[in-house]
Amino acid sequence: MPETATTSPAEAAPAAKDRALRLGIAGPVGTGKSSLIASVCRALSEELRLGVITNDIYTDEDARFLRSAGVLDPERIRPIETGACPHTAIRDDVTANLMAAEDIERDFAPLDVVLIESGGDNLTATFSPALVDAQIFVLDVAGGGDVARKGGPGIGRADLLVVNKTDLAPHVGVDVEQMVADATEAREGRAVLALSRTDEGSVSALRQWVLTVLAAHRAGEHIPQDPGPMAPHFHADEDHPDGGYVHSHA
Numbered sequence: 001m002p003e004t005a006t007t008s009p010a011e012a013a014p015a016a017k018d019r020a021l022r023l024g025i026a027g028p029v030g031t032g033k034s035s036l037i038a039s040v041c042r043a044l045s046e047e048l049r050l051g052v053i054t055n056d057i058y059t060d061e062d063a064r065f066l067r068s069a070g071v072l073d074p075e076r077i078r079p080i081e082t083g084a085c086p087h088t089a090i091r092d093d094v095t096a097n098l099m100a101a102e103d104i105e106r107d108f109a110p111l112d113v114v115l116i117e118s119g120g121d122n123l124t125a126t127f128s129p130a131l132v133d134a135q136i137f138v139l140d141v142a143g144g145g146d147v148a149r150k151g152g153p154g155i156g157r158a159d160l161l162v163v164n165k166t167d168l169a170p171h172v173g174v175d176v177e178q179m180v181a182d183a184t185e186a187r188e189g190r191a192v193l194a195l196s197r198t199d200e201g202s203v204s205a206l207r208q209w210v211l212t213v214l215a216a217h218r219a220g221e222h223i224p225q226d227p228g229p230m231a232p233h234f235h236a237d238e239d240h241p242d243g244g245y246v247h248s249h250a
């Protein structure tokens with residue numbers, strides 16, 4: 001009888017700490033998720049081996065933006081067209097994203113960090129801990145100083161909350177310190193970072209945060225947290241008799 005392989009699937013899959021840190025970036029449309037990824041790539045691509053996966057509903061625009069920014073080898077930036085509400089692909093059925101992460105990790109092995117950008121969504125979208133090891137939720141000052149206080153699973157319990165585009169604060173009448181204080185309170189002390197791509201100190205704090213989470217991941221000390229499911233929400237649908245429907249992704 002020929003010898004057969006005895007490796008079980010559990011043995012075949014590397015332990016989480018032995019593969020790249022998978023880091024999710026979520027937040028409402030236009031808050032600066034792609035720009036944040038560009039900043040992380042600029043700050044870390046010389047010392048870490050990075051990959052990026054973007055999720056868009058109908059386009060590959062985010063991937064094209066990042067490729068044209070010249071922050072990473074274009075081959076290391078892969079788009080997924082979700083074709084449905086973006087939170088579905090990061091929370092409910094993460095198959096496409098998991099396969100993309102495994103593919104990019106295999107093609108460029110070994111990678112240190114894979115950044116996964118969610119499609120821009122409403123305030124309640126979160127990543128499943130089955131897909132990412134850690135997640136950043138991005139708000140911006142232009143969305144209003146009150147947003148951080150309003151809470152929600154991503155704002156309240158993502159590993160890091162970013163208050164982005166602080167350079168715009170004087171133009172939109174937002175007090176950044178107050179917004180950060182409100183966010184810190186809503187998050188019961190979890191990490192909050194005021195960020196602007198024009199403020200080197202803030203980009204360097206973001207870089208340090210990524211390195212710290214990566215070190216904990218490598219040491220097997222980082223435990224992925226689930227911020228919780230998104231709230232029931234409304235989708236416009238012209239084929240539906242009422243013009244839309246409410247559903248829950250719990």
Ligand SMILES: Nc1nc2c(ncn2[C@@H]2O[C@H](COP(=O)(O)OP(=O)(O)OP(=O)(O)O)[C@@H](O)[C@H]2O)c(=O)[nH]1
Pocket residue numbers: 028029030031032033034035036062119120121164165166167168195196197198
């Ligand atoms: N002033 C300022 N503008 C910024 C900053 N970061 C991003 N932007 C601008 O904000 C807009 C949206 O940025 P993106 O990075 O595309 O935002 P996004 O969250 O990826 O957008 P979607 O993927 O469409 O949801 C662009 O015009 C950026 O140039 C910042 O720190 N300061």
Ligand SMILES: [Mg+2]
Pocket residue numbers: 033034035062117
């Ligand atoms: Mg984007």
